[in-house]
Amino acid sequence: MTPTSRRRLRLCAATAVAMLATLAPITAASATTTDTTAPKISATSYKQWLSPSDMKWRGAFWSATPAYTWSSSDNVGVASHEVQTWIGSGTGSRLGTSTWSSIAKYAKTYSGTRRSLHTEIGEGEQACQRVRATDAAGNRSAWSGWRCTYAPFGEETVDGAWDPTAFSFKLRNTGAANDRVSTLKVKATGVRIKVATGPSRGAARVSIGSTHLGTISAASKKPGSKYVTFRKPSSLSGWIQVRTTSKSSKSFLVTGLWAIRSTTGLSSAKVGYLATSGGSEADNVPAPVTSSDKTSPRITRFGFTPVWPTKRAQNGMYRAVATWAATDNVKVTGYLYQEKYASGGTSLFANSTRYTTSTSLTERPDYLGDTTCLRVRARDAAGNVSPWSGWRCSTAPITVLGGNWASGGFPEIAGEPWVYAAVSPRTSDQTTDRYAAKALRLKVRTGPTRGKVSIYVGGVRFGTINTYARTNGSRWVVLRHDREARGRIRVVAVTKKAYVGSVYLMKDTAKAVRRDIG
Numbered sequence: 001m002t003p004t005s006r007r008r009l010r011l012c013a014a015t016a017v018a019m020l021a022t023l024a025p026i027t028a029a030s031a032t033t034t035d036t037t038a039p040k041i042s043a044t045s046y047k048q049w050l051s052p053s054d055m056k057w058r059g060a061f062w063s064a065t066p067a068y069t070w071s072s073s074d075n076v077g078v079a080s081h082e083v084q085t086w087i088g089s090g091t092g093s094r095l096g097t098s099t100w101s102s103i104a105k106y107a108k109t110y111s112g113t114r115r116s117l118h119t120e121i122g123e124g125e126q127a128c129q130r131v132r133a134t135d136a137a138g139n140r141s142a143w144s145g146w147r148c149t150y151a152p153f154g155e156e157t158v159d160g161a162w163d164p165t166a167f168s169f170k171l172r173n174t175g176a177a178n179d180r181v182s183t184l185k186v187k188a189t190g191v192r193i194k195v196a197t198g199p200s201r202g203a204a205r206v207s208i209g210s211t212h213l214g215t216i217s218a219a220s221k222k223p224g225s226k227y228v229t230f231r232k233p234s235s236l237s238g239w240i241q242v243r244t245t246s247k248s249s250k251s252f253l254v255t256g257l258w259a260i261r262s263t264t265g266l267s268s269a270k271v272g273y274l275a276t277s278g279g280s281e282a283d284n285v286p287a288p289v290t291s292s293d294k295t296s297p298r299i300t301r302f303g304f305t306p307v308w309p310t311k312r313a314q315n316g317m318y319r320a321v322a323t324w325a326a327t328d329n330v331k332v333t334g335y336l337y338q339e340k341y342a343s344g345g346t347s348l349f350a351n352s353t354r355y356t357t358s359t360s361l362t363e364r365p366d367y368l369g370d371t372t373c374l375r376v377r378a379r380d381a382a383g384n385v386s387p388w389s390g391w392r393c394s395t396a397p398i399t400v401l402g403g404n405w406a407s408g409g410f411p412e413i414a415g416e417p418w419v420y421a422a423v424s425p426r427t428s429d430q431t432t433d434r435y436a437a438k439a440l441r442l443k444v445r446t447g448p449t450r451g452k453v454s455i456y457v458g459g460v461r462f463g464t465i466n467t468y469a470r471t472n473g474s475r476w477v478v479l480r481h482d483r484e485a486r487g488r489i490r491v492v493a494v495t496k497k498a499y500v501g502s503v504y505l506m507k508d509t510a511k512a513v514r515r516d517i518g
Contacts, residue, residue: 039072039074040073055151063120068119078133079134081132146263153181171254191240191258192260193230196223198220202251208241288383294384297326300326302392308504326378328378328380336376340372372394376389400502406431423451430488439479440457442477444500444501445499452498457487459485
């Protein structure tokens, strides 16, 4: 190549580089910023009426995890989905006196490839969900319409005196004023009821509180079943009651019962978002300030006082105070806390995250056998958060004078009442209510005339305690089992007489937290 040719080649190359430099680089960011087309939600699906066979026993409560599914599309692809969930249950109970739970109005974000979500719903509850899609440019679809699913009532939320199975309720006209179904008051617009039909079946009136919904006749020539739905234009409050009206020879068998709650307020539902790495709602968390601070706070102290309450407040409830402290390189500005709560015979566990600037919280455990557990994490103004503390719990006792032991009369020793059991003549005692426990903490009376006593929860023997001692006194004993059992607590003497005082129920709290499985 001649020198002239080489100069011409260098000139062409330089010209080409200059021309390329004048062109704006095409990047993913600039390409997506021109996209103004919003995604679309094309279809959603949710099983409306869960059947008793959908409900599974979780060791402490019945629940189901139905699938909420959706389809979406976008011109360049969906980047993420948000699903908002409301659970129809009241504070502290699965039935409740409020239309919608204030701790379940959250939204959670999932990947763009996600097309389904399984959310746990307990017996007697109603869950509603809706979804919207977002693309990479930040364009959002409109929210889909709400889809709702309803779970049937079961043994935890109905009067169990006449349960042939967990979700079937058999009634006969025994002259009683009525047969009440729900053990707690509900707030609902109506009920959906499935009954067995046949020549031996009778009729019954259905009510919520004092409002009569309608009468069902289950008589037919051949055995079968049918569904009946009663609804009112506004919500009613009270116990669900089913009153048989036929002769005592005619039975009325309910094989499925659902409460129908109003969904009129859902269209304007405020969206709260789940706290990052907490997994739950915290609506009132302040926005982080712009800061170079990257140091997370640290929880230095956390616990309940008392862990084992013995005294009641004037309203008959037990109370425990949770306190905590934390440190930070700048300043701790607030705390996130999560609670899980279980009543004596069932597990009513919340999954909310709440925000507070306080370093203490007066909490349940309310009534006999109840348990409250908390955990906390600290947060600074820049939004840095500490790891979650461990769960700490407080449990209320089943007191001897609580009126829940079958004998009704109790011997008093050293100013304290005790449950009594002996071998000869054979005597034992049991609670009138059913409870759930994986471990028991109980107080026994000791002395030279005392013997061995076995403690049962339902049909499960938790252990045998030797209460013999050379001198009279008392001591605390903890009995543990490898699984949570449910039933009446029984005190059965094995050798000589034995006395049992307050009993604390320790739940399987690791299993019983209600979680969004998705």
